[in-house]
Amino acid sequence: xxxxxxxxxxxxxxxxxxxxxxxxxxxxxxxxxxxxxxxxxxxxxxxxxxxxxxxxxxxxxxxxxxxxxxxxxxxxxxxxxxxxxxxxxxxxxxxxxxxxxxxxxxxxxxxxxxxxxxxxxxxxxxxxxxxxxxxxxxxxxxxxxxxxxxxxxxxxxxxxxxxxxxxxxxxxxxxxxxxxxxxxxxxxxxxxxxxxxxxxxxxxxxxxxxxxxxxxxxxxxxxxxxxxxxxxxxxxxxxxxxxxxxxxxxxxxxxxxxxxxxxxxxxxxxxxxxxxxxxxxxxxxxxxxxxxxxxxxxxxxxxxxxxxxxxxxxxxxxxxxxxxxxxxxxxxxxxxxxxxxxxxxxxxxxxxx
Numbered sequence: 606x607x608x609x610x611x612x613x614x615x616x617x618x619x620x621x622x623x624x625x626x627x628x629x630x631x632x633x634x635x636x637x638x639x640x641x642x643x644x645x646x647x648x649x650x651x652x653x654x655x656x657x658x659x660x661x662x663x664x665x666x667x668x669x670x671x672x673x674x675x676x677x678x679x680x681x682x683x684x685x686x687x688x689x690x691x692x693x694x695x696x697x698x699x700x701x702x703x704x705x706x707x708x709x710x711x712x713x714x715x716x717x718x719x720x721x722x723x724x725x726x727x728x729x730x731x732x733x734x735x736x737x738x739x740x741x742x743x744x745x746x747x748x749x750x751x752x753x754x755x756x757x758x759x760x761x762x763x764x765x766x767x768x769x770x771x772x773x774x775x776x777x778x779x780x781x782x783x784x785x786x787x788x789x790x791x792x793x794x795x796x797x798x799x800x801x802x803x804x805x806x807x808x809x810x811x812x813x814x815x816x817x818x819x820x821x822x823x824x825x826x827x828x829x830x831x832x833x834x835x836x837x838x839x840x841x842x843x844x845x846x847x848x849x850x851x852x853x854x855x856x857x858x859x860x861x862x863x864x865x866x867x868x869x870x871x872x873x874x875x876x877x878x879x880x881x882x883x884x885x886x887x888x889x890x891x892x893x894x895x896x897x898x899x900x901x902x903x904x905x906x907x908x909x910x911x912x913x914x915x916x917x918x919x920x921x922x923x924x925x926x927x928x929x930x931x932x933x934x935x936x937x938x939x940x941x942x943x944x945x946x947x948x949x950x951x952x953x954x955x956x957x958x
Contacts, residue, residue: 617894617901624908631915635674638919640927641665669809676811676819677914680876681886683823683868685910686830686903688883689890690861693837693899695771699944701883702869704771705862706753706778709785711873712804714749715742716785719800720792742803743815746874753777754866761858770858805931806877808918819875826868827907833860834899841897879933881940886910888947913939 637648643662651658651666684702691700702708718741757774764770789797811819836857839847844854872879890905891897914932917939921930 617896620893621904621908624905624912628908628912628915631912631919632674632678635677635915635919636666636670639665639670639922640929668812672812672816673809673918674915675816676808676876677918678911679820679823680808680872680879681882681911681914682827682907683872684879684882684914685886685890685906686827687865687868689887689899689902689906690830690833690837690865691883692887693841694858694861695768696841696843697771698888699884700771701880702865703778703878703880703883705757705774705865706781707750707757707866707869708873708878709778709781710753711746711750711870712878713781713785714745714747714752714874715803716788716800717749718742718745719803720785720788720796743874747870750866750870750874753781754862754870757866758859758862761862762855802931803877804933806879806933806936808876808914808932811875815875819871822867822871826864826871827903829860829864829867831900831903833857833864834903836860837899838897841899877933879936881936881944882910882914885940885943886913888944889913892947 636652637643637645641662643665647658647662648666651663652671687702688700691702691704692698694700695704756777757770760773761770764773789800792800836847836852839850839852840854840857840861847854847857869883886906886909887902889909890902893909894901894905896902914936917932917935920939921932921935923929
């Protein structure tokens with residue numbers, strides 16, 4: 606028995622090491638490839654801050670590609686862990702952050718700026734508060750996500766059943782999206798076009814101080830998630846078992862919802878809605894590591910989610926072409942077939958290892 610456990614630990618260590626190497630390769634590949642062809646030697650020199658390289662290439666690598674790559678890392682980690690927590694909380698392999706309406710809440714906040722106020726509101730905000738349009742959209746998205754999160758937390762205090770919480774979350778998201786649809790119906794076509802472009806998702810708009818704020822929000826959410834590993838393990842086996850282990854289910858639910866909302870809300874506000882990562886990656890992690898231990902699954906989801914997001918970004922850039930696909934389209938093209946393949950392979954999906 607001891608030998609079996611030792612072999613399992615060695616296998617998981619090797620798998621994690623392999624994923625780390627794959628992550629480094631995907632990270633560098635995302636920096637190296639893009640619409641503008643830059644020699645590999647020059648990219649290495651720029652990354653190492655060595656002098657003598659073309660100033661245009663330096664700007665492209667340091668101000669565009671590297672921030673975009675770090676944004677992909679943050680988004681991949683945050684959305685994957687958010688999906689893992691939702692699937693554990695609701696004991697549903699198809700749950701993701703959107704089920705609580707957090708993504709819809711962020712979209713509502715952005716719609717309030719881009720559709721209701723339009724360019725006039727943005728101009729007044731820039732003059733009075735010194736904010737750029739991107740900052741205004743980010744603040745609006747975070748506010749919308751936080752408002753929905755607060756509403757869900759208040760409801761969770763009175764609803765004890767997780768399935769009912771799942772249904773309520775879907776209904777809150779549906780109502781929120783309906784409000785957005787009404788706004789779109791009465792808005793100018795140009796404003797609708799700008800909003801639709803935001804809904805496609807983008808990793809390239811997060812730079813400077815925004816990247817630090819996004820990184821800080823994601824770091825706090827991930828720390829809360831990892832500290833909640835034992836709580837998540839207990840909830841996975843049902844609320845009655847969790848109570849027998851001394852877990853206060855109401856408190857656990859609030860902590861998980863807060864962590865998920867912080868991760869998904871901040872990422873959606875900064876990058877737009879990005880789908881399928883939260884559904885597909887937890888399933889991939891469980892399949893690869895054959896475990897339901899969240900101390901293993903959370904780091905595994907971070908690694909796999911980051912690799913998948915980086916590769917999606919590489920695909921979306923269409924190397925050798927001047928065009929680029931929105932990240933939400935690429936993640937859907939990759940994530941949906943992955944989920945279908947796992948369903949056909951296992952005949953069903955399970956959140957148990």
